[in-house]
Amino acid sequence: MIINRLKKLGLKITPQRLAILNLLEGNIKHPSAEEIYNQLKPQYPSLSLATVYNTLDVLARAGALQEIRIKAEKRHFDPNPxxxxxxxxxxxxxxxxxxxxxxxxxxxxxxxxxxxxxxxxxxxxxxxxxxxxxxxxxx
Amino acid sequence: MIINRLKKLGLKITPQRLAILNLLEGNIKHPSAEEIYNQLKPQYPSLSLATVYNTLDVLARAGALQEIRIKAEKRHFDPNPxxxxxxxxxxxxxxxxxxxxxxxxxxxxxxxxxxxxxxxxxxxxxxxxxxxxxxxxxx
DNA sequence: CACCAATTTATAATGACTATAAAATAAAAT
DNA sequence: ATTTTATTTTATAGTCATTATAAATTGGTG
The missing domain is CATH 3.30.1490 (Dna Ligase; domain 1)
Known part of the structure; x- marks a missing residue:
């Protein structure tokens, strides 16, 4: 359960975090922050790009996912840490x-x-x- | 000889390129473009940061050196390709x-x-x- | 339900790098 | 040696992913 993963990390359960984790769950496409933002924006119109970056940072630092710097200009993200x-x-x-x-x-x-x-x-x-x-x- | 390496790559011999290659020759500190620029500027006051970037790009693309993207924000360079x-x-x-x-x-x-x-x-x-x-x- | 710290949001700022166009120059041609 | 031309250098403006900021919002505890 994604909620429990957030709880274990001592993070608040917010719709934004759930949405981002849900999008990444089992995702093997290694999306960038912007791609994540664009995919979620229609369902979460209030979502801010800064929140996507914040959330990904928090989750990466907590070891819940992995940043991929394989491309020069952009970071990508892998749910497998x-x-x-x-x-x-x-x-x-x-x-x-x-x-x-x-x-x-x-x-x-x-x-x-x-x-x-x-x-x-x-x-x-x-x-x-x-x-x-x-x-x-x-x- | 550094001059011959440039010739083999079909590149013009310029003081800037010689200086950059000389600085990198045997250098195990993996400097960034800015560090290279700052180290050469006193001896080559006309040197431009853009030239350092250009030269490093050309040399990296020619396989004469290697870009290192181990840090998030900055590229570094290794004379060993x-x-x-x-x-x-x-x-x-x-x-x-x-x-x-x-x-x-x-x-x-x-x-x-x-x-x-x-x-x-x-x-x-x-x-x-x-x-x-x-x-x-x-x- | 009220509170407060954590989070989200919009926006401005940052900074490494790239694009641009004019000036300079290496090197081939004469 | 001089001319010529394509390449290179230079200064500067522009780009763009990411980060910082501060005000507004909200999750979750009491």
Whole structure:
């Protein structure tokens, strides 16, 4: 239950937070703050972009979701807070989860006197969809 | 020779480019564009911040260096263009190279129909220096 | 239901970066 | 060596995601 997740974090239950968490629940599209705002605005006309940013910040800092900085200009958000690989398609600009087996690491860990609490792993290239499209259009 | 590197890339040899490449040569501090600008300005008073950005962009796109997006607000630059791990200390904000053996991957590679041409691997935590300082101040 | 701290909202501010267009210059052509 | 031309540099204005601000609203405890 989303309400309980908020309660556990000691956060007040507000319609805005519920809406944002609901939108993200099970969402694998990794939306940006603006996309979240635009998708919720019709249902919540009073919603402010600042609230979306605030809420995402609070939730990310509480470890309830994860910020993705795979694109230069914009942040994106993943409801799964556990570090895992992400992929950005250089053609269609879509973002995908991409777990690459042996690369996935448990945090925190120690290496050469560095205490690593967290990590991000970003891949860049061409997604299956665009590869397929490319191949067929080139024939 | 730095001049030859520029020639090989088909770029004109300008004092600004030489200065920037010289500053980066063997530099393991991963400076930002602004830091590069501030360090060079005294010797090259006519230097413009836009030139620093332009040059770094050109060189990065040519594969002569690497942009590091480990910090939210600012880009940093690494003269080593080969993908490798980077570490950001959450206390002193310093950036270090951090190679973690089995994690290092050869690019490009294929995985589940994704064509991965490039990747970034960013670690976050506490650097050896800050850990040491913490330990001694807490006693 | 009243209170108060937390939250939301609208808007202004920030700041890294990019675009622009004029001036300067590297290097090829003469 | 000089001319020529495309590239580069420069100063400055513009962009845009994000953050700060402060007033208005509201969730939840007593």
């Amino acid at each position: 556990v570090p895992h690989g992400h992929f950005l398609c250089r053609i269609c600009e879509s973002i995908h989860d991409l777990d690459v087996g042996p690369l996935e690491i448990q945090t925190p860990f120690n290496i050469r006197d560095y205490l690593v609490k967290d990590y991000t792993l970003y891949f860049y290239g061409i997604c299956p969809r665009c590869r397929k499209r490319d191949r067929s259009s080139n024939q | 080969v993908p490798h791990g980077h570490f950001l200390c959450r206390i002193c904000e310093s950036i270090h190279d951090l190679d973690v053996g089995p994690l290092e991957i050869q690019t490009p590679f294929n995985i589940r129909d994704y064509l991965v041409k490039d990747y970034t691997l960013y670690f976050y935590g506490i650097c050896p220096r800050c850990r040491k300082r913490d330990r001694s101040s807490n006693q």
